[in-house]
C-alpha cells in the first residue's frame with residue numbers, strides 16, 4: 001500500500017480541522033476493502049476546556065468521512081482516479097434520494113459528495129430526507145437538507161455537516177488537498193489550481 005494514501009488522508013483532515021482540533025488523531029493503518037483503501041484513524045475523545053463555548057467539530061464523523069472519500073478517490077487505481085466529466089449527472093443518478101437534483105458544486109467535490117451520500121444510504125436514509133440545495137458559498141460546501149425529524153439529531157445530519165467541514169480542505173476543481181484562497185471570491189483550491197485563475 002503506497003504511503004501516499006495515509007499521508008493524503010492526514011492532509012485532508014488537517015485542512016478540515018484546525019491545529020488544535022488535530023490533537024489526539026493519528027493513522028493506525030490502511031485496510032484494502034471493496035470500497036478502496038480505507039485509512040483507519042484513531043480519534044481520542046477531546047475534552048472541552050472549561051469556559052470554552054466554541055462549537056467543536058465532530059471529529060470522529062469528519063475523520064470517517066475523510067477515510068471514505070480517500071478510499072473512493074484511490075479505488076482500484078495507483079493514482080487518484082479521474083473525476084468523470086458527467087459528475088453532476090452521475091451523483092444525481094447514483095444517489096437519487098440523498099442528492100436528488102443536480103448539484104451546483106465543482107468537479108473536485110465529487111468524491112466527497114459520493115462518500116457522504118453513500119454513507120447516508122448505508123446508515124439508512126431518514127424518513128422524508130431530501131436535499132434542497134447543494135452549492136458552494138465562500139469557498140465551502142453548503143448542503144441544505146431536511147428530514148421528517150430534526151436533521152441535526154440524525155446521523156445523516158452529522159454526515160452532511162462533516163461534508164461541509166471537509167470541503168474546506170478539498171480543491172473544488174480537482175479533488176486534491178487544498179485550502180481556502182481569499183481573493184475576488186473565496187474558494188478552496190490546491191496549489192496548482194490556486195495559481196491558475
Ligand SMILES: [Zn+2]
Nearest residue numbers: 171174190193
Ligand atoms: Zn486542484
